[in-house]
Amino acid sequence: MSNVATRFAPSPTGALHIGGVRTALFNWLFSKNKKGTFHLRIEDTDKERSKDEHKIQIIKSLKWIGIEHDGEEYIQSTKIKDHIDIASKLLDNGNAYKCYCSNEEIEEQKKRARQKKLPYIYNRKWRDIPDSEAPKDIKPVIRFKSKIEGSTVLKDLVQGDVEIDNSTIEDFIILRNDGTPTYNLSATVDDHQMNMTHIIRGDDHKINTFKQMQIYLAMNWDLPKFAHIPLIHTIEGKKLSKRDNASTLDDYSKIGIMPDALRNYLLRLGWSYEDKEIFTLDESIEHFNLEGVGKSPSKLDMSRILSMNEHYIKNIDENDLYKHLVEYCEIYKKKISPAKELKIKMSLSFLKNKAKTLEDIYNNAKYIILDKIEFNDEDLKLIDEKSKNIIKEFNNDLTNIEYLNKENLEPIVNKLMKKYETNFKGIGQPLRVALTGSKFGPGLYDIIVSLGKEEIKKRLGSKILV
Numbered sequence: 190m191s192n193v194a195t196r197f198a199p200s201p202t203g204a205l206h207i208g209g210v211r212t213a214l215f216n217w218l219f220s221k222n223k224k225g226t227f228h229l230r231i232e233d234t235d236k237e238r239s240k241d242e243h244k245i246q247i248i249k250s251l252k253w254i255g256i257e258h259d260g261e262e263y264i265q266s267t268k269i270k271d272h273i274d275i276a277s278k279l280l281d282n283g284n285a286y287k288c289y290c291s292n293e294e295i296e297e298q299k300k301r302a303r304q305k306k307l308p309y310i311y312n313r314k315w316r317d318i319p320d321s322e323a324p325k326d327i328k329p330v331i332r333f334k335s336k337i338e339g340s341t342v343l344k345d346l347v348q349g350d351v352e353i354d355n356s357t358i359e360d361f362i363i364l365r366n367d368g369t370p371t372y373n374l375s376a377t378v379d380d381h382q383m384n385m386t387h388i389i390r391g392d393d394h395k396i397n398t399f400k401q402m403q404i405y406l407a408m409n410w411d412l413p414k415f416a417h418i419p420l421i422h423t424i425e426g427k428k429l430s431k432r433d434n435a436s437t438l439d440d441y442s443k444i445g446i447m448p449d450a451l452r453n454y455l456l457r458l459g460w461s462y463e464d465k466e467i468f469t470l471d472e473s474i475e476h477f478n479l480e481g482v483g484k485s486p487s488k489l490d491m492s493r494i495l496s497m498n499e500h501y502i503k504n505i506d507e508n509d510l511y512k513h514l515v516e517y518c519e520i521y522k523k524k525i526s527p528a529k530e531l532k533i534k535m536s537l538s539f540l541k542n543k544a545k546t547l548e549d550i551y552n553n554a555k556y557i558i559l560d561k562i563e564f565n566d567e568d569l570k571l572i573d574e575k576s577k578n579i580i581k582e583f584n585n586d587l588t589n590i591e592y593l594n595k596e597n598l599e600p601i602v603n604k605l606m607k608k609y610e611t612n613f614k615g616i617g618q619p620l621r622v623a624l625t626g627s628k629f630g631p632g633l634y635d636i637i638v639s640l641g642k643e644e645i646k647k648r649l650g651s652k653i654l655v
Contacts, residue, residue: 193225194386197251197258198265198376200232201243204437205250207489208391208421208429211455215418216389217256218456218477225386229258230379232265234369239266250438254448255470263383265375272370272378275408276331276363284407285363287329288315310359331364333374333403341399346416346479348392353399361400377401385413389479392417416479419459419486429489441494443521445547447505447513450498459487467500499545507537510550517547518558525558532557536639539631556625557639562648563626571628576619579605583620584649593642595634602633624648 197213199205220227229248233239244262251257279285288311295311302309316334323329336355343351363374370378376397380388388398395417405412421429429436441451453468460483462468462476502510511534518525525533533540533554544550556562572580586601605616617633624636624645637645 192386193220193223194228194384195220195225195389196228196230196263196380196383196385198230198232198379199247200235200238201240201247202235202238203243204439205247207436207438207441207455210250210254210438211421211458212390212418213251213256214254214452214455215460215477215482216387217258218473219387219389219479221474222477226259227256228260228263228383228385230263230265230383232372232375234266234269234375236266246439250442253442254438254452263379265379268375268379268382269370271382272375273364273368275378275404276370276374279333279363279404279407280331282407283334285331285333286316286360287320287323288332288360288362289323289327289329290314291327310357311361313360316360328366330362330366332360333363333400333407335360335400335403341402343395343398343402343415346387346389346414347419347482348395348417348484351395358396358399358403363404373397373400374404377404380413381405381408381410387414387416389416389418391420393420416482418482419484421458422486422488424488424490426486426488428486442517445517445521445549445551446494446498447501447547449505450501451494453501454494454497458489459483495545502541502544502547502550507534510537510541514547514550514554518551521548522551523558526560529557532639532641536631536635539635542631553631556627556630556636562624562651564622565626568622568626568628571622572619575609579609579616579619580623580649582608583616584646587642587646587649590642593638593645595638598634598637620649623651 195216197209197216199209199213217227219225229251231244231247233244248262276285280287290311294314298312299309311332315329315332335358338355340352340354341358343353345351361373362371364370380401398415398417402412423429438451449470452470452473456468456473456477457466460477460481462481465472465476468476505513511530514533515525536554536557537550540550540553544553551558582605583601586604590597590601602613602616606612609615618628621630621633621636622628624640630636631639640648
């Protein structure tokens, strides 16, 4: 086990959960820091819920945030025979047994446990009964013969030494009565066959780890090292689930969170390195270690994600920012015409000024991106007869300006303010509505300069405004 190997093992039953993304990130960074390999295992044994489109989306989502696995995907469903073979070996070597309890018996045991307010643990009825006494009308499950005496210590790379009383680990099912393997058997066999050296996953898997360790020992396999990272909670302190808003990677992509920003946020969610907050990808790989992972749950804070994203928007190279915007618009909004590229690039310095997301930039740039202005009734009410006169005069005065800039535009605006006995808002607001369809958005002079004289005169001369 000299070469470090880690894995991420999602089930393709839906969109990739943000907690899963962080687990994948920690595994990927750990392996890259150790010059090892990172693998993707698709646990698709739930045939009813597993879909190819979910698998494709998972791979695409991981790639979007910068995580790419080594080699081909490991498809769990193709290894079922191997899992069943190991169950047979465990039976043969006395580490498993056939259980003939009926469904009714099991339900009765669970009922009694609930009445006593105790966690359900199978009573091990068939642990020592010979098969010769087995009923003929019940198809058995295969249970692992867990240790009963003493305790087991897990040397967790995050949590430290974790000890558990062996009597609390039930004789868990490894093969259902239809012959299909269960999670703990399949995951253990897969991890062994994939030569995994480190298993890094959420601490809700801790009890599974104790079960899987017993299978490793029963098969005389080398134990990998385990690390259980705390779960992600909502800002209210509840466990984050798929039912919560913004729980999947797609949720963040749709609102225009950039991959580097989200990756940086997830890296810092439960991990720290000195007092550093912002990490490049190379710095993330260089500094990541399990010692920096905290032991307490982390709270997902949308305001901090937006703040991180705003930092990236403000500091990223504008050519790169434009590429992100083009990709975002193509997927979620209106595709940006190549003819608009130069105008948008020249305008990014102010379009990004108050933006926290790519969606904000899109909304600020709609007046450039869209070929037709989208007016709403409320904003059009601002274009009264007085405003129409202001728009007409401004348009006429614009003819005499050779070069559009603030210095050349201010005298025209000042003249109109004086003539119509109003303030800057009284001039700027109807002009902004006429040019963009909205009373909100970038500064008036920025809008005018970005559109150019020809487009300005065309828009201000619109029949709807005169």
